[in-house]
Amino acid sequence: xxxxxxxxxxxxxxxxxxxxxxxxxxxxxxxxxxxxxxxxxxxxxxxxxxxxxxxxxxxxxxxxxxxxxxxxxxxxxxxxxxxxxxxxxxxxxxxxxxxxxxxxxxxxxxxxxxxxxxxxxxxxxxxxxxxxxxxxxxxxxxxxxxxxxxxxxxxxxxxxxxxxxxxxxxxxxxxxxxxxxxxxxxxxxxxxxxxxxxxxxxxxxxxxxxxxxx
Numbered sequence: 243x244x245x246x247x248x249x250x251x252x253x254x255x256x257x258x259x260x261x262x263x264x265x266x267x268x269x270x271x272x273x274x275x276x277x278x279x280x281x282x283x284x285x286x287x288x289x290x291x292x293x294x295x296x297x298x299x300x301x302x303x304x305x306x307x308x309x310x311x312x313x314x315x316x317x318x319x320x321x322x323x324x325x326x327x328x329x330x331x332x333x334x335x336x337x338x339x340x341x342x343x344x345x346x347x348x349x350x351x352x353x354x355x356x357x358x359x360x361x362x363x364x365x366x367x368x369x370x371x372x373x374x375x376x377x378x379x380x381x382x383x384x385x386x387x388x389x390x391x392x393x394x395x396x397x398x399x400x401x402x403x404x405x406x407x408x409x410x411x412x413x414x415x416x417x418x419x420x421x422x423x424x425x426x427x428x429x430x431x432x433x434x435x436x437x438x439x440x441x442x443x444x445x446x447x448x449x450x451x452x453x454x455x456x
Contacts, residue, residue, distance in 0.1 A: 250397020255288030273407025396433030409435025
């Protein structure tokens with residue numbers, strides 16, 4: 243079975259995201275996705291809440307701010323502290339039963355792990371729809387994944403509902419989280435996606451400014 247999953251979505255449990263649980267479910271269905279990974283900053287309770295609201299696949303995860311850059315942990319079962327080194331963060335993700343993804347590792351202004359990405363990671367986020375410059379990010383992240391011999395995945399890095407699904411990963415697995423995680427670990431997946439349009443980015447910024455004034 244081939245599943246289409248956006249592996250990088252933030253909800254309004256993250257302070258920089260506008261996406262409500264209802265919007266996440268709506269846009270996931272609208273984009274024809276089988277599911278998403280909800281990776282709010284330093285917490286995964288929002289993902290668990292949404293999973294109870296829908297029959298869509300919701301993979302719980304976190305985007306963790308290590309001292310060397312941001313790392314996504316998928317299918318983790320406990321909070322991983324901030325500001326550990328990249329190596330320590332990956333170890334803690336694995337100890338929690340999850341997999342570690344180097345998200346937007348070479349994109350500008352996004353705090354990726356860059357040179358600290360190594361073969362301890364289970365995958366590299368080759369396509370991140372929010373990355374700037376987009377083509378540069380894709381090219382160099384793919385080179386990095388190939389050099390390390392790890393899987394390549396994609397996620398929109400959505401913080402605004404309509405951004406969901408601009409990138410997705412096709413995973414060759416049955417529709418169970420354990421199977422999906424195992425397939426990503428084995429590299430049985432393929433990234434697809436494109437950049438979020440500038441007009442959509444600007445609308446998100448405008449809406450975020452409006453929310454801060456309230």
